[in-house]
Amino acid sequence: MQKIIVVFLFGFLFVATPSIAQTDTIPADFCISKEEFQLYELINEYRKSFALPPISLSKSLSYVAIAHARDLASYYNPDSVCNMHSWSNKGRWTPICFPSQQSRKNNVRLKAKEIIGYPAEAYEITYWSNVEKMPRQILSFLRDKKVSADMLLNRNEWKSSAWKAIGVGIEEGYAVVWLGKVVDYEVSTPVCGSQIKVLNDAAPDYKLAQVIQVKNPNQSIYYITIASFNDRKDAINAVKSYKEMGYPKTVLLEVENKIRVAVDYYTDKSEADNALKKYAQKFKGAWILTI
Numbered sequence: 001m002q003k004i005i006v007v008f009l010f011g012f013l014f015v016a017t018p019s020i021a022q023t024d025t026i027p028a029d030f031c032i033s034k035e036e037f038q039l040y041e042l043i044n045e046y047r048k049s050f051a052l053p054p055i056s057l058s059k060s061l062s063y064v065a066i067a068h069a070r071d072l073a074s075y076y077n078p079d080s081v082c083n084m085h086s087w088s089n090k091g092r093w094t095p096i097c098f099p100s101q102q103s104r105k106n107n108v109r110l111k112a113k114e115i116i117g118y119p120a121e122a123y124e125i126t127y128w129s130n131v132e133k134m135p136r137q138i139l140s141f142l143r144d145k146k147v148s149a150d151m152l153l154n155r156n157e158w159k160s161s162a163w164k165a166i167g168v169g170i171e172e173g174y175a176v177v178w179l180g181k182v183v184d185y186e187v188s189t190p191v192c193g194s195q196i197k198v199l200n201d202a203a204p205d206y207k208l209a210q211v212i213q214v215k216n217p218n219q220s221i222y223y224i225t226i227a228s229f230n231d232r233k234d235a236i237n238a239v240k241s242y243k244e245m246g247y248p249k250t251v252l253l254e255v256e257n258k259i260r261v262a263v264d265y266y267t268d269k270s271e272a273d274n275a276l277k278k279y280a281q282k283f284k285g286a287w288i289l290t291i
Helices: 034-048 059-075 108-116 135-144 146-152 232-244 269-280
Strands: 005-009 122-129 165-171 174-180 188-190 197-199 222-229 251-255 258-266 287-290
Touching: 034 135, 034 146, 034 165, 034 174, 059 108, 059 122, 059 165, 059 174, 059 188, 108 122, 122 135, 122 146, 135 146, 197 251, 222 232, 222 251, 222 269, 232 251, 232 258, 258 269, 269 287
Parallel strands: none
Antiparallel strands: 005 122, 122 174, 165 174, 188 197, 222 258, 222 287, 251 258
């Protein structure tokens, strides 16, 4: 069967703000998949190759992206006149056939505000393949299309946009990316089936109160740990600094009332041991913390 891949992007603006329906609350057990986390990291690696800063992962925009990816996978009809920015009538949102029903009162750029209360417009990239693809292949496609590459790299019409938040969702061949210019106040985003919580280092420090790694008894993760802290705020600032220095996987760990910072992590012990040799040359006293 011939592979079919489609991407849509919209670039218009409505200045009026419509009345917004009651928003959802993100469930306590919400998390992004490992594939979604990988796509997020790949997007930031792509930006880094163009000397652009990373975009902070947004729990709110990821919630919206995943909701839309699932809605598309379940209800979208590719033969209809509605494109993939459309939303069905099967969820807690105002349905819309895009672009024919786009209006000031029903604006797809305000879906994140309608659904989860994100405080501004947000911008969406959508992707589909009839053959499910891995994150690296999804990024490769988005990178090769000028319209999506410009958006991810802040080029041309997006040159003045400073992305402060990004959300990702993947479901049954669909991939959705949301980008926003306003900081998300959600503190961190958990990765399903792991102990990883991705720190939203764009959020104000006073909101960064509890970045806690939860023990998963079914799998150990080996953290290349470089420092311990008595003060959480100092640890948060250290995470920001190391990410800016080129260590995008830096995380804050809080286990048994001890606060630590790790610059990398692995699920394979031998890989962690080999990595430790490399990191120990840069960080004296680095050690592996197994959780």
